[in-house]
Amino acid sequence: MDFANIFLGALNEIISPTTAAYALAALGLAVHFGYTGLLNFGQAGFMAVGAYGFAVPILSFNAPLPVAVLIALGASAVFAVILGIPTLRLRADYLAIVTIAAAEIIRYIVTTNSMTAVTGSANGLSAFTGDFYALNPIPPGSYNLGPFAMNERDVWVRIVAWALVIVACLLVWMLIRSPWGRVVKGIREDENAVRALGKNVYAYKMQALILGGLLGSIAGIVFTLPRDAVQPANYGTELTFYLYTALLLGGMSTVLGPVIGAMLFWVLLSLTQGLLYGAIEAGYITFIDTSQAGQVRYILVGVTLMLLMIFRPQGILGNKKELAFA
């Protein structure tokens, strides 16, 4: 068993673009759930809207990169408004059910055969990131970042992804410190008290839903970049639940919590996979095969989510007083 390689592989996940995408999407959930108390179970839907909103214009009408990004963001804002109108006046579990249903609606619609020409149905879309990589200022070649060797595309996508994470974190941090953030946190603590102060709770909730949703769709775009493909199967309800696990690991009412949570989530997934596969190949574990080892990891994710919620709902960084539920 090659421990050095397993650990290096796990460390590599810390800066991978997928981790950045998870961090962005979980940050969006932190705005929704951690700060405003909105139980959005449809973040996968926002990511799908971002990914398809980005890929479809490029492939269907050759839209330039900035236009495609704007379309993706616009689509997710519209999606947030449509979701918010029926649910933001209702109790938290209604929002949960409607958002999870809406995310599934999006997935069914992009999977349907009648839309194959636009969305590629179950196979999804690919080859739409040409414009993005054409912007790459880094000369071709092999680069070593510590122990990790990568080509110019890898470096470029990592720089962009993590720059977006940093910008998003700064933005959320400033917003939460602003009067807007105080109102939103007030809504989380006691909606009626905020309403009594004359604030339009509905409007604030809607703004928070849109903001978190925008972060989700940026995450969706970042998620597609290293793969140069978008497939509907990636945007099932499980994605949202993994994002919640990452968010709760780090701490849901913090700015850095989602980022650290996403890093930890992927490092732990990679580590358990490496160790289990290694143990199986070396013959230490004989009663399961490698595909079952992959499933053990997700059993652990579910158990982690339960234990976190029961024993440390504030996560690693969080403050127990700042929970969306008391």
Place this chain on the structure above:
Amino acid sequence: MLAAVAAVFAALLFSAPAVHATTTTPAPSPSGSTSATAEGQDPDGPTNGSEYSDRISGVLRNAGVPLEGVKITATGNGYEGETLTAANGSWSIGVPEQGAFEVELDESTLPDGVALAENQQNPRTVTFAGTSNITTLFLLGEGIVLQQDSFLSTLTERAVAGLSFGMLLALSAVGLSLIFGTTGLTNFSHGEMVTLGAVLAFGFSALGLSAWLALPLAVLGGAAFGYLQDGVLWKPLRRRGTGLVPMMIVSIGLAVAVRYTVLFFFGGAMQQLPGAQSPTLEFGPISIPRNTLISLFVSLAVILIIAVLLLRTRIGKATRAVADNPSLAAASGIDVDRVIRLVWVTGGALAAMGGILWAYYRPGVSFNMGQQILLLIFAGVTLGGLGTVFGALVGSVIVGLFVEISTIWLDADLKYVGALVIMILVLLVRPQGILGRRERIG
């Protein structure tokens, strides 16, 4: 009270085997016959892909007579599989991944005097749409045109199917609604309770038990899972005073853990319960699969029993009292924890039964089957009104009917979308649901 509980179980035990009346008919399933041919196959020869879980299948019949030994090939995505039709005319080719495949029937292998009907594309392209099994039929015989059913008979067929589907949704939805009503928990792991019922039924019958024994045992297993869940997880959490939102997230963690545990032991392939292929019954112009009809009557009977228990017995009254106001119920001497435990047990049994019926309805058992209808169950419960038992029933039937009838106009792969859209629209105009009360929505 114990007598009442025993009555529930007796009813469950008694009613479940009725589904299985079909097991006596020798209906070889296509998956069974292909795996048999796979064993004798030359490993280097053409494969029928029996090791894959995604399958393209169909049945070849000429004027009702099955055709054996007709060669059918599927090519696409760099893969090629071929198979011969079995004695009952069925064929099935496994493919390594979902996508578009070209399916061709080798017309030279057809018996003399039999030809493809006009307008039958050969080869034709089939595309997977979310499900792991797609069916394509080659119609044979000269001058056969696609049968044009009248709209009314199609509508009736869809309505009966929808009613059957809605009733099996209602089984799970009633349990979910009872749990919500008594504990306030929106249980996201209910889908896994549905899966567990079907998987246990498959497991027990794979052990060699007859379906008459395997299905009731699976329902008992579901009840035991409900008992265990409440005892190990939910009761301690209620004692700690955990809020509803954290409990909801705990139920999600449980759902993920259970789903992958089932996948771990059961595998990703689609399996069939005994008697999954049922004959189609003809009522004049309307034809309905027998299992669908049996499933309809079983769920109807079980729901009637639950209704009588809730309305007529002391424990039923106590359950409704706890659902209405737990503190007041406790103050008037009702053992709230015991009622909740009973609700979990009943909910688990009902969900397991719903899972078994769902496995016959689709047909097939897979590790994620519960997850696939969880949202429809939620839609039924929300439509009817969260926490109301009869609302859950009405809502589920509406969802079932809507899902099936919408396939007349909508593509089959969009049929769940309609139901979910309806749920969101109803929340817009009547957030408390059809039978819900205003005060519950907060």
